[in-house]
Amino acid sequence: MRRLPIFLVIDVSESMMGDNLRLMQEGMDQLTRSLRQDPYALEMAYLSVIAFAGQVKTLAPLTELISFYPPRLPLGAGSSIGKALNYTMDEIQRQVVCGSATQKGDFKPVVFLMSDGGSTDATEMAVAKWERQFKNKATLVSLGIGPYAQLSFLSAISEQVLRLEQCSEQDFKQFIAWISASVSSRSRSIGLSQEVDVGVDLEKPHHPMLTLVKTLQDAVGIDENYVILSGLCQTSKLPYLMKYEKLAAEYQSSYDEAQYQFTGVYAAQKDYFEWSDERQNFNTIHVGALSGGCGCPHCGAAYAFATCSCGQIFCVEGDGEVQCPGCEKYVYMGHSDGDYEVTRSRG
Ligand SMILES: [Zn+2]
Ligand SMILES: [Zn+2]
Known part of the structure; x- marks a missing residue:
């Protein structure tokens, strides 16, 4: 056969x-x-x-x-x-x-x-x-x-x-x-x-609105269109991903820094780590460039964007002392001025 x-x-x-x-x-x-x-x-x-x-x-x-x-x-x-x-x-x-x-x-x-x-x-x-x-x-x-x-x-x-x-x-x-x-x-x-080596007979797409067959030209400025941050749920220790998309030019403020708007959260599973690149990631973004946020998609905690000095993003219910699920140190959560950097994921 x-x-x-x-x-x-x-x-x-x-x-x-x-x-x-x-x-x-x-x-x-x-x-x-x-x-x-x-x-x-x-x-x-x-x-x-x-x-x-x-x-x-x-x-x-x-x-x-x-x-x-x-x-x-x-x-x-x-x-x-x-x-x-x-x-x-x-x-x-x-x-x-x-x-x-x-x-x-x-x-x-x-x-x-x-x-x-x-x-x-x-x-x-x-x-x-x-x-x-x-x-x-x-x-x-x-x-x-x-x-x-x-x-x-x-x-x-x-x-x-x-x-x-x-x-x-x-x-x-x-x-x-x-x-x-x-x-x-x-x-x-x-x-x-019954020939092994018949020529390629890929179908021609029948739908002109499907602009599938086109020589692929590389997109420009790929990385800058969205930012993905990964967090860890404090309760379940499961990862989640938050996606921010770049605001259209007419909504950008006059700063140099591009602004991104929160667009969705994804509850990832444990195998996320097995599929991820192990190399250390030095790609960061200024928190002030991000607006909007969400609760934790795993445990329902109110804020998914708490950060520890170790770089870990995790979920919290509110202010107070909590244990960071990344480095396991106890940290006090309060409001911040948003003037710091967080690690971006690789996308
Ligand atoms: Zn959680
Ligand atoms: Zn930590």
């Missing part, structure tokens, strides 16, 4: 928090459902899901469609595309069966790499290795999600580098439908020809 291996390599960095992560989660269900209705795909397509943030792991090994269940997507700090590429090459080597004198191997695998940002680690070595050893063995399709994706550095090794410009529910569904149609048409053409 010759398989058509499909690897979904998905960015689960913090910038995906909220709608993008939910749409991606639902998108995997949609993809599985629609491929199961295609007899060619059902017969030969095998799906694997690899997720990456600061760390990379396999969430689902290559599995035939009929028994594939979309895994829950985690979230972590960092977006290590270099690490993700290296890991994917190892997985291809481990899981894809090569042809030999006695058996026909698997069909050429297709890798869909999806990210909404740029890489936070070095990528040159991984890109060079792919170009040398994998360019003829696997088809890489690089998909930028949203306006801040920066994936043009993958263009030398990708069959296509595309961008989904808008991340509305509707556009995202069409984006997933396009991936599904590409897998279907490839299954059909190799099903009919």
